[in-house]
Amino acid sequence: MNTTIIDNREEKISLLKRALTKFPRERLGHLPTPLEPLDRLTEELGGPRIWIKRDDCTGLSTGGNKTRKLEFLMADARKKGADTIITQGATQSNHARQTAAASAKLGMECHILLEDRTGSNDAQYNFNGNVLLDQLHGAIISKRPGDSDMNAEMEMLSENLEKDGKKTYIIPGGGSNRVGALGYVNCALELTEQATQLDLKIDALIHATGSTGTQAGLVAGLNAVDSDIYLLGIGVRAPQTQQEEMVFNLARQTMDYLGMGIEVPRESVRANCNYVGPGYGLPTDGMTEAVKMLARLEGLLFDPVYSGKGLDGLIDLVRKGHFNGMSNIVFLHTGGSAALFGYPEIFNLPGYQGEP
Numbered sequence: 259m260n261t262t263i264i265d266n267r268e269e270k271i272s273l274l275k276r277a278l279t280k281f282p283r284e285r286l287g288h289l290p291t292p293l294e295p296l297d298r299l300t301e302e303l304g305g306p307r308i309w310i311k312r313d314d315c316t317g318l319s320t321g322g323n324k325t326r327k328l329e330f331l332m333a334d335a336r337k338k339g340a341d342t343i344i345t346q347g348a349t350q351s352n353h354a355r356q357t358a359a360a361s362a363k364l365g366m367e368c369h370i371l372l373e374d375r376t377g378s379n380d381a382q383y384n385f386n387g388n389v390l391l392d393q394l395h396g397a398i399i400s401k402r403p404g405d406s407d408m409n410a411e412m413e414m415l416s417e418n419l420e421k422d423g424k425k426t427y428i429i430p431g432g433g434s435n436r437v438g439a440l441g442y443v444n445c446a447l448e449l450t451e452q453a454t455q456l457d458l459k460i461d462a463l464i465h466a467t468g469s470t471g472t473q474a475g476l477v478a479g480l481n482a483v484d485s486d487i488y489l490l491g492i493g494v495r496a497p498q499t500q501q502e503e504m505v506f507n508l509a510r511q512t513m514d515y516l517g518m519g520i521e522v523p524r525e526s527v528r529a530n531c532n533y534v535g536p537g538y539g540l541p542t543d544g545m546t547e548a549v550k551m552l553a554r555l556e557g558l559l560f561d562p563v564y565s566g567k568g569l570d571g572l573i574d575l576v577r578k579g580h581f582n583g584m585s586n587i588v589f590l591h592t593g594g595s596a597a598l599f600g601y602p603e604i605f606n607l608p609g610y611q612g613e614p
Protein backbone atom coordinates (compact mmCIF):
# COMPACT_ATOMS: atom_id res chain seq x y z
CA MET A 259 0.00 0.00 0.00
CA ASN A 260 1.41 3.42 -0.82
CA THR A 261 1.86 6.03 1.90
CA THR A 262 -0.83 8.40 0.61
CA ILE A 263 -3.45 5.70 1.06
CA ILE A 264 -2.15 4.92 4.54
CA ASP A 265 -2.14 8.60 5.61
CA ASN A 266 -5.62 8.96 4.20
CA ARG A 267 -6.81 5.86 6.09
CA GLU A 268 -5.31 7.13 9.34
CA GLU A 269 -7.03 10.45 8.91
CA LYS A 270 -10.36 8.68 8.32
CA ILE A 271 -9.81 6.54 11.42
CA SER A 272 -9.29 9.59 13.58
CA LEU A 273 -12.34 11.31 12.06
CA LEU A 274 -14.47 8.26 12.83
CA LYS A 275 -13.12 8.10 16.38
CA ARG A 276 -14.02 11.72 16.88
CA ALA A 277 -17.52 11.16 15.45
CA LEU A 278 -18.09 8.23 17.84
CA THR A 279 -17.04 10.15 20.95
CA LYS A 280 -20.08 12.42 20.47
CA PHE A 281 -22.30 9.58 21.69
CA PRO A 282 -22.63 8.57 25.34
CA ARG A 283 -21.33 5.09 26.08
CA GLU A 284 -21.39 2.79 29.10
CA ARG A 285 -18.34 0.52 29.28
CA LEU A 286 -19.94 -2.91 29.55
CA GLY A 287 -17.78 -5.14 27.34
CA HIS A 288 -14.30 -6.58 27.60
CA LEU A 289 -12.88 -4.74 24.60
CA PRO A 290 -10.99 -5.13 22.38
CA THR A 291 -12.00 -8.75 21.91
CA PRO A 292 -9.22 -11.12 20.74
CA LEU A 293 -8.51 -11.79 17.06
CA GLU A 294 -7.09 -15.30 16.79
CA PRO A 295 -6.08 -17.68 13.98
CA LEU A 296 -8.01 -20.95 13.60
CA ASP A 297 -5.14 -23.16 12.49
CA ARG A 298 -6.86 -26.53 12.69
CA LEU A 299 -9.95 -25.34 10.83
CA THR A 300 -7.75 -23.68 8.19
CA GLU A 301 -5.82 -26.93 7.73
CA GLU A 302 -9.01 -28.98 7.54
CA LEU A 303 -10.55 -26.77 4.85
CA GLY A 304 -7.37 -25.99 2.91
CA GLY A 305 -8.52 -22.53 1.78
CA PRO A 306 -7.46 -19.07 2.96
CA ARG A 307 -6.19 -18.60 6.51
CA ILE A 308 -9.22 -18.31 8.81
CA TRP A 309 -9.22 -16.01 11.82
CA ILE A 310 -11.82 -15.50 14.49
CA LYS A 311 -12.87 -12.23 16.10
CA ARG A 312 -13.99 -13.26 19.58
CA ASP A 313 -17.11 -11.20 20.23
CA ASP A 314 -18.34 -14.23 22.14
CA CYS A 315 -15.89 -12.97 24.79
CA THR A 316 -17.44 -9.57 25.46
CA GLY A 317 -17.81 -10.50 29.11
CA LEU A 318 -21.37 -9.94 30.31
CA SER A 319 -23.22 -13.16 31.13
CA THR A 320 -21.37 -15.46 28.65
CA GLY A 321 -20.85 -12.63 26.14
CA GLY A 322 -22.02 -11.97 22.60
CA ASN A 323 -22.55 -9.23 20.06
CA LYS A 324 -25.43 -7.47 21.82
CA THR A 325 -23.07 -6.19 24.52
CA ARG A 326 -21.41 -3.77 22.06
CA LYS A 327 -24.81 -2.38 21.06
CA LEU A 328 -25.90 -2.14 24.69
CA GLU A 329 -22.92 0.08 25.51
CA PHE A 330 -24.58 2.81 23.44
CA LEU A 331 -28.22 1.87 24.09
CA MET A 332 -27.93 1.74 27.88
CA ALA A 333 -26.02 5.03 27.90
CA ASP A 334 -28.81 6.60 25.84
CA ALA A 335 -31.40 5.18 28.27
CA ARG A 336 -29.56 6.66 31.23
CA LYS A 337 -29.12 10.01 29.51
CA LYS A 338 -32.91 10.10 29.01
CA GLY A 339 -33.47 9.39 32.70
CA ALA A 340 -34.90 5.88 32.32
CA ASP A 341 -34.98 3.45 35.25
CA THR A 342 -36.72 0.57 33.46
CA ILE A 343 -35.65 -1.24 30.28
CA ILE A 344 -38.09 -3.06 28.00
CA THR A 345 -37.02 -5.31 25.15
CA GLN A 346 -38.17 -8.35 23.19
CA GLY A 347 -36.83 -11.37 21.35
CA ALA A 348 -37.38 -15.03 20.53
CA THR A 349 -37.54 -17.47 23.47
CA GLN A 350 -33.81 -18.26 23.34
CA SER A 351 -32.84 -14.65 22.67
CA ASN A 352 -29.19 -13.82 23.37
CA HIS A 353 -30.11 -10.16 23.12
CA ALA A 354 -32.65 -10.56 25.96
CA ARG A 355 -30.02 -12.26 28.13
CA GLN A 356 -27.37 -9.59 27.56
CA THR A 357 -29.94 -6.82 28.12
CA ALA A 358 -30.97 -8.46 31.41
CA ALA A 359 -27.31 -8.61 32.48
CA ALA A 360 -26.58 -5.01 31.43
CA SER A 361 -29.68 -3.80 33.30
CA ALA A 362 -28.55 -5.69 36.41
CA LYS A 363 -25.10 -4.14 36.20
CA LEU A 364 -26.53 -0.63 35.90
CA GLY A 365 -29.18 -1.17 38.59
CA MET A 366 -32.16 -0.86 36.24
CA GLU A 367 -35.37 -2.89 36.14
CA CYS A 368 -35.68 -5.09 33.04
CA HIS A 369 -38.82 -6.43 31.35
CA ILE A 370 -38.53 -8.91 28.51
CA LEU A 371 -41.23 -10.09 26.13
CA LEU A 372 -40.39 -13.43 24.54
CA GLU A 373 -42.04 -14.30 21.23
CA ASP A 374 -42.77 -17.97 20.62
CA ARG A 375 -41.35 -18.08 17.06
CA THR A 376 -40.73 -21.84 16.90
CA GLY A 377 -43.83 -23.28 18.62
CA SER A 378 -41.65 -25.69 20.62
CA ASN A 379 -43.08 -27.21 23.83
CA ASP A 380 -39.70 -28.58 24.85
CA ALA A 381 -38.88 -27.82 28.49
CA GLN A 382 -35.17 -27.21 27.81
CA TYR A 383 -35.99 -24.77 25.02
CA ASN A 384 -38.56 -22.91 27.10
CA PHE A 385 -36.80 -22.79 30.48
CA ASN A 386 -33.10 -23.56 30.11
CA GLY A 387 -30.27 -21.70 28.31
CA ASN A 388 -30.91 -18.00 27.86
CA VAL A 389 -34.31 -18.14 29.63
CA LEU A 390 -32.66 -19.45 32.79
CA LEU A 391 -30.08 -16.65 32.62
CA ASP A 392 -32.70 -13.92 31.94
CA GLN A 393 -34.39 -14.88 35.19
CA LEU A 394 -31.15 -15.29 37.09
CA HIS A 395 -30.33 -11.66 36.24
CA GLY A 396 -33.67 -10.66 37.73
CA ALA A 397 -35.48 -9.78 34.51
CA ILE A 398 -39.26 -10.08 34.44
CA ILE A 399 -40.15 -12.23 31.44
CA SER A 400 -43.46 -12.91 29.76
CA LYS A 401 -44.40 -14.85 26.65
CA ARG A 402 -46.24 -13.74 23.52
CA PRO A 403 -47.51 -16.01 20.69
CA GLY A 404 -45.55 -16.23 17.41
CA ASP A 405 -46.25 -13.43 14.92
CA SER A 406 -47.43 -11.02 17.60
CA ASP A 407 -46.83 -7.34 16.90
CA MET A 408 -43.96 -7.21 19.38
CA ASN A 409 -43.38 -3.46 19.01
CA ALA A 410 -47.04 -2.80 19.88
CA GLU A 411 -46.74 -5.23 22.81
CA MET A 412 -43.71 -3.34 24.12
CA GLU A 413 -45.56 0.01 23.77
CA MET A 414 -48.50 -1.38 25.76
CA LEU A 415 -46.23 -2.68 28.50
CA SER A 416 -44.43 0.65 28.59
CA GLU A 417 -47.70 2.57 29.05
CA ASN A 418 -48.68 0.34 31.95
CA LEU A 419 -45.30 0.66 33.63
CA GLU A 420 -45.31 4.44 33.16
CA LYS A 421 -48.71 4.53 34.91
CA ASP A 422 -46.98 2.86 37.84
CA GLY A 423 -44.44 5.68 37.88
CA LYS A 424 -41.60 3.96 36.00
CA LYS A 425 -39.51 5.80 33.44
CA THR A 426 -39.20 3.30 30.61
CA TYR A 427 -36.82 2.94 27.67
CA ILE A 428 -37.68 0.55 24.85
CA ILE A 429 -34.86 -1.30 23.09
CA PRO A 430 -35.96 -2.84 19.77
CA GLY A 431 -35.40 -6.55 19.07
CA GLY A 432 -31.71 -7.36 18.76
CA GLY A 433 -30.85 -3.81 19.85
CA SER A 434 -30.91 -2.98 16.15
CA ASN A 435 -31.45 0.71 15.60
CA ARG A 436 -28.97 3.48 14.78
CA VAL A 437 -27.95 3.80 18.45
CA GLY A 438 -27.20 0.09 18.89
CA ALA A 439 -25.46 -0.14 15.50
CA LEU A 440 -22.85 2.32 16.80
CA GLY A 441 -21.47 -0.63 18.78
CA TYR A 442 -20.52 -2.29 15.50
CA VAL A 443 -19.19 0.92 14.00
CA ASN A 444 -16.87 0.78 16.98
CA CYS A 445 -16.07 -2.88 16.23
CA ALA A 446 -15.11 -1.99 12.63
CA LEU A 447 -12.71 0.57 14.04
CA GLU A 448 -11.33 -1.90 16.58
CA LEU A 449 -10.77 -4.59 13.95
CA THR A 450 -9.05 -2.15 11.58
CA GLU A 451 -6.63 -1.11 14.31
CA GLN A 452 -6.05 -4.69 15.43
CA ALA A 453 -5.19 -5.74 11.87
CA THR A 454 -2.68 -2.89 11.65
CA GLN A 455 -1.06 -3.96 14.91
CA LEU A 456 -0.79 -7.56 13.70
CA ASP A 457 0.40 -6.39 10.27
CA LEU A 458 -2.48 -8.42 8.86
CA LYS A 459 -4.39 -7.63 5.69
CA ILE A 460 -7.95 -8.85 6.20
CA ASP A 461 -9.57 -9.77 2.89
CA ALA A 462 -13.03 -10.75 4.11
CA LEU A 463 -15.20 -10.58 7.21
CA ILE A 464 -18.08 -13.06 7.60
CA HIS A 465 -20.75 -13.22 10.32
CA ALA A 466 -24.34 -14.24 11.07
CA THR A 467 -26.91 -11.51 10.33
CA GLY A 468 -30.39 -11.32 11.85
CA SER A 469 -31.95 -8.11 13.12
CA THR A 470 -29.20 -6.31 11.11
CA GLY A 471 -27.57 -4.00 13.67
CA THR A 472 -24.29 -5.89 13.56
CA GLN A 473 -23.90 -5.80 9.79
CA ALA A 474 -25.29 -2.26 9.44
CA GLY A 475 -22.76 -0.96 11.99
CA LEU A 476 -19.93 -2.81 10.27
CA VAL A 477 -20.99 -1.52 6.84
CA ALA A 478 -21.07 2.05 8.15
CA GLY A 479 -17.80 1.73 10.06
CA LEU A 480 -15.86 0.01 7.28
CA ASN A 481 -17.06 2.53 4.70
CA ALA A 482 -16.18 5.39 7.03
CA VAL A 483 -12.54 4.25 7.14
CA ASP A 484 -12.46 3.45 3.41
CA SER A 485 -11.82 -0.23 4.09
CA ASP A 486 -11.70 -2.69 1.21
CA ILE A 487 -12.65 -5.69 3.37
CA TYR A 488 -15.29 -7.86 1.66
CA LEU A 489 -18.08 -8.04 4.25
CA LEU A 490 -20.61 -10.89 4.05
CA GLY A 491 -23.59 -11.57 6.33
CA ILE A 492 -24.97 -15.11 6.55
CA GLY A 493 -28.75 -14.80 7.01
CA VAL A 494 -30.67 -16.64 9.73
CA ARG A 495 -34.25 -15.59 8.99
CA ALA A 496 -35.26 -13.33 6.06
CA PRO A 497 -34.62 -14.04 2.36
CA GLN A 498 -31.62 -12.33 0.73
CA THR A 499 -33.28 -9.33 -0.94
CA GLN A 500 -35.19 -8.42 2.19
CA GLN A 501 -32.18 -8.92 4.46
CA GLU A 502 -29.92 -6.76 2.29
CA GLU A 503 -32.56 -4.03 2.07
CA MET A 504 -32.95 -3.99 5.88
CA VAL A 505 -29.18 -3.88 6.43
CA PHE A 506 -28.78 -1.12 3.83
CA ASN A 507 -31.52 1.02 5.43
CA LEU A 508 -30.05 0.77 8.89
CA ALA A 509 -26.50 1.30 7.60
CA ARG A 510 -27.61 4.54 5.96
CA GLN A 511 -29.42 5.72 9.11
CA THR A 512 -26.34 4.88 11.16
CA MET A 513 -24.05 6.75 8.77
CA ASP A 514 -26.36 9.81 8.89
CA TYR A 515 -26.38 9.61 12.67
CA LEU A 516 -22.56 9.66 12.67
CA GLY A 517 -22.83 12.90 10.72
CA MET A 518 -19.66 12.45 8.67
CA GLY A 519 -21.26 13.22 5.32
CA ILE A 520 -20.37 9.82 3.84
CA GLU A 521 -22.66 7.79 1.57
CA VAL A 522 -23.16 4.03 1.93
CA PRO A 523 -22.66 2.27 -1.41
CA ARG A 524 -25.44 -0.29 -1.93
CA GLU A 525 -22.91 -2.85 -3.21
CA SER A 526 -21.13 -2.89 0.15
CA VAL A 527 -24.17 -4.72 1.58
CA ARG A 528 -24.05 -8.46 0.90
CA ALA A 529 -26.06 -11.25 2.49
CA ASN A 530 -26.15 -14.96 1.69
CA CYS A 531 -29.38 -16.48 3.02
CA ASN A 532 -28.91 -20.05 1.77
CA TYR A 533 -28.20 -21.48 5.22
CA VAL A 534 -31.45 -20.62 7.04
CA GLY A 535 -32.97 -24.07 6.48
CA PRO A 536 -36.63 -24.54 7.48
CA GLY A 537 -36.74 -21.27 9.41
CA TYR A 538 -35.53 -19.03 12.20
CA GLY A 539 -34.26 -20.99 15.20
CA LEU A 540 -34.89 -24.36 13.53
CA PRO A 541 -31.86 -26.67 13.32
CA THR A 542 -30.21 -27.75 10.06
CA ASP A 543 -27.77 -30.61 9.41
CA GLY A 544 -25.13 -28.17 8.17
CA MET A 545 -25.39 -26.15 11.39
CA THR A 546 -25.13 -29.19 13.70
CA GLU A 547 -22.12 -30.49 11.74
CA ALA A 548 -20.44 -27.06 11.84
CA VAL A 549 -21.01 -26.64 15.59
CA LYS A 550 -19.60 -30.13 16.29
CA MET A 551 -16.66 -29.54 13.95
CA LEU A 552 -15.52 -26.35 15.68
CA ALA A 553 -16.10 -27.79 19.14
CA ARG A 554 -13.78 -30.67 18.21
CA LEU A 555 -11.21 -28.88 16.05
CA GLU A 556 -10.84 -25.64 17.98
CA GLY A 557 -12.47 -26.08 21.40
CA LEU A 558 -14.97 -23.33 20.55
CA LEU A 559 -18.71 -23.12 21.16
CA PHE A 560 -21.25 -21.78 18.65
CA ASP A 561 -25.03 -21.62 18.86
CA PRO A 562 -27.77 -23.31 16.83
CA VAL A 563 -29.69 -20.15 15.84
CA TYR A 564 -27.04 -17.66 14.67
CA SER A 565 -23.33 -18.31 14.89
CA GLY A 566 -23.73 -22.03 14.02
CA LYS A 567 -25.61 -21.19 10.82
CA GLY A 568 -23.09 -18.47 10.04
CA LEU A 569 -20.33 -21.01 10.48
CA ASP A 570 -22.12 -23.49 8.23
CA GLY A 571 -22.14 -20.76 5.57
CA LEU A 572 -18.47 -19.96 6.11
CA ILE A 573 -17.36 -23.61 5.86
CA ASP A 574 -19.50 -24.36 2.82
CA LEU A 575 -18.40 -21.21 0.98
CA VAL A 576 -14.71 -21.91 1.69
CA ARG A 577 -15.19 -25.43 0.33
CA LYS A 578 -16.89 -24.06 -2.78
CA GLY A 579 -13.97 -21.70 -3.42
CA HIS A 580 -15.96 -18.52 -2.79
CA PHE A 581 -12.92 -16.91 -1.12
CA ASN A 582 -10.35 -18.19 -3.64
CA GLY A 583 -7.56 -15.68 -4.16
CA MET A 584 -7.97 -14.33 -0.64
CA SER A 585 -5.29 -14.92 2.01
CA ASN A 586 -6.92 -14.00 5.33
CA ILE A 587 -10.59 -14.16 6.19
CA VAL A 588 -12.14 -13.39 9.58
CA PHE A 589 -15.24 -14.96 11.07
CA LEU A 590 -16.89 -12.65 13.58
CA HIS A 591 -18.04 -14.88 16.44
CA THR A 592 -21.21 -13.18 17.64
CA GLY A 593 -21.64 -15.52 20.64
CA GLY A 594 -24.80 -17.38 21.62
CA SER A 595 -23.40 -20.53 23.25
CA ALA A 596 -25.87 -20.21 26.16
CA ALA A 597 -28.58 -21.22 23.67
CA LEU A 598 -26.91 -24.65 23.27
CA PHE A 599 -28.57 -25.67 26.53
CA GLY A 600 -31.97 -24.92 25.04
CA TYR A 601 -31.34 -27.47 22.26
CA PRO A 602 -29.47 -30.42 23.86
CA GLU A 603 -31.16 -33.09 21.71
CA ILE A 604 -30.17 -31.84 18.25
CA PHE A 605 -26.56 -32.97 18.47
CA ASN A 606 -27.47 -36.61 18.92
CA LEU A 607 -24.41 -37.29 21.07
CA PRO A 608 -23.45 -40.82 22.13
CA GLY A 609 -23.57 -40.30 25.92
CA TYR A 610 -21.34 -42.29 28.33
CA GLN A 611 -19.41 -45.36 27.29
CA GLY A 612 -19.70 -48.64 29.17
CA GLU A 613 -21.64 -49.42 32.35
CA PRO A 614 -21.62 -46.95 35.23
Ligand SMILES: *Cc1c(COP(=O)(O)O)cnc(C)c1O
Nearest residue numbers: 352468469470471472564592594
Ligand atom coordinates in the same frame (compact mmCIF):
# COMPACT_ATOMS: atom_id res chain seq x y z
C1 LIG B 1 -28.34 -11.37 17.58
C2 LIG B 1 -27.29 -12.31 17.15
C3 LIG B 1 -26.76 -12.28 15.85
C4 LIG B 1 -27.26 -11.37 14.78
O1 LIG B 1 -26.92 -10.03 14.97
P1 LIG B 1 -27.90 -8.91 14.41
O2 LIG B 1 -27.28 -7.65 14.81
O3 LIG B 1 -29.22 -9.16 15.08
O4 LIG B 1 -28.01 -9.08 12.95
C5 LIG B 1 -25.75 -13.15 15.53
N1 LIG B 1 -25.28 -14.04 16.44
C6 LIG B 1 -25.78 -14.12 17.68
C7 LIG B 1 -25.24 -15.16 18.58
C8 LIG B 1 -26.80 -13.26 18.09
O5 LIG B 1 -27.27 -13.35 19.33
